[in-house]
Every structure is written in structure tokens, then in C-alpha cells.
Amino acid sequence: xxxxxxxxxxxxxxxxxxxxxxxxxxxxxxxxxxxxxxxxxxxxxxxxxxxxxxxxxxxxxxxxxxxxxxxxxxxxxxxxxxxxxxxxxxxxxxxxxxxxxxxxxxxxxxxxxxxxxxxxxxxx
Numbered sequence: 434x435x436x437x438x439x440x441x442x443x444x445x446x447x448x449x450x451x452x453x454x455x456x457x458x459x460x461x462x463x464x465x466x467x468x469x470x471x472x473x474x475x476x477x478x479x480x481x482x483x484x485x486x487x488x489x490x491x492x493x494x495x496x497x498x499x500x501x502x503x504x505x506x507x508x509x510x511x512x513x514x515x516x517x518x519x520x521x522x523x524x525x526x527x528x529x530x531x532x533x534x535x536x537x538x539x540x541x542x543x544x545x546x547x548x549x550x551x552x553x554x555x556x557x
Contacts, residue, residue, distance in 0.1 A: 438510040439466050445481060446513055450524065453502040453516040459524035460532040462491075464513065476501050478515055495555045497521035521550075528552045 437446040445463045452459055462480040464472070468488055471479040478491045478499035492498030503516035525532040527548070534546030 435506050435510065437464070437469060437506055437513055439469075441509075441511045445483070446511060448478075448480065448513045448515055450478065450499065450515045450517055452519055454518075457531055458533055459499075459517070459519060459530070469513075472501060472504075472515075478517055491524075492520060495521065495523065495526075497523045497555070499524070523549045523555065526552060526556070528555065 439446055444465050446465075446469075448462045448464050450459045450462060451457065462478075463483060464479070465481045468479045468481045471488065471490075475490075478501060480489055480491065481487075482489045490498070498520045499515065499517035500520065501515060502518055505514040505516070507513070519530075522530055524530060525534065527534075528550045529546045530549050531546060534544060536543045536545045
């Protein structure tokens with residue numbers, strides 16, 4: 434089986450997370466070998482939190498789990514693509530469907546997404 438090369442990134446590999454139906458890019462996260470194995474074992478996206486220095490299952494707190502539908506590994510084995518079913522329609526901790534809800538324009542920043550849920554209601 435193809436496995437990410439965790440040595441290249443000091444034990445971490447970036448993961449692009451994409452909705453498997455719409456192909457919307459939802460977020461970017463990181464995995465280590467333990468998160469990789471847990472994701473494969475459970476079918477739920479599991480990541481490594483660089484800020485908290487721990488594993489986290491997406492949706493564990495919010496209920497907005499990401500169910501793995503397909504996994505791809507790039508040609509250099511140093512980036513992974515998770516194609517997911519995003520439960521609850523929210524991937525962003527700020528309540529947006531996608532973490533990429535801001536667009537850089539000549540005039541500054543344009544908000545191109547609409548919040549789906551209030552973050553205070555998600556993370557009590």
C-alpha cells in the first residue's frame with residue numbers, strides 16, 4: 434500500500450480536505466503516522482493538532498465529522514487528499530462550510546462564504 438512519507442515533513446504531512454460530491458476545498462490540516470492509521474481504521478478524518486500537540490477527530494467537539502470516502506496520496510508521497518462527506522455541512526471552526534471563505538482582491542479581502550452556524554452554538 435502507498436503510505437505518506439512522514440520523514441520529509443518532520444513527522445507531519447499536510448492534508449487537503451475536499452468534499453467528495455461538490456469538490457469544494459474545505460480545509461487544510463496535518464497528520465502524523467498515528468492520525469493516518471486511526472483515519473484508516475475508523476473511516477473518520479483524524480488529524481494532528483500542531484497548536485494543541487495532540488490527535489483530534491474532526492467533529493469530536495462540534496459533531497461535524499468528516500467521513501472518509503476516498504484518500505489520495507500525491508506523486509511525492511508528501512501530501513494527502515481526503516475526499517470526505519462533511520456531516521453537519523460545517524468544516525470551519527468559525528461556522529463556515531469551508532475554511533476558505535475569504536478571497537483576496539485588489540481592494541482587500543472579500544468574504545465569499547456565509548456562516549452556516551454560529552461558532553458559539555457549536556463549541557459550548
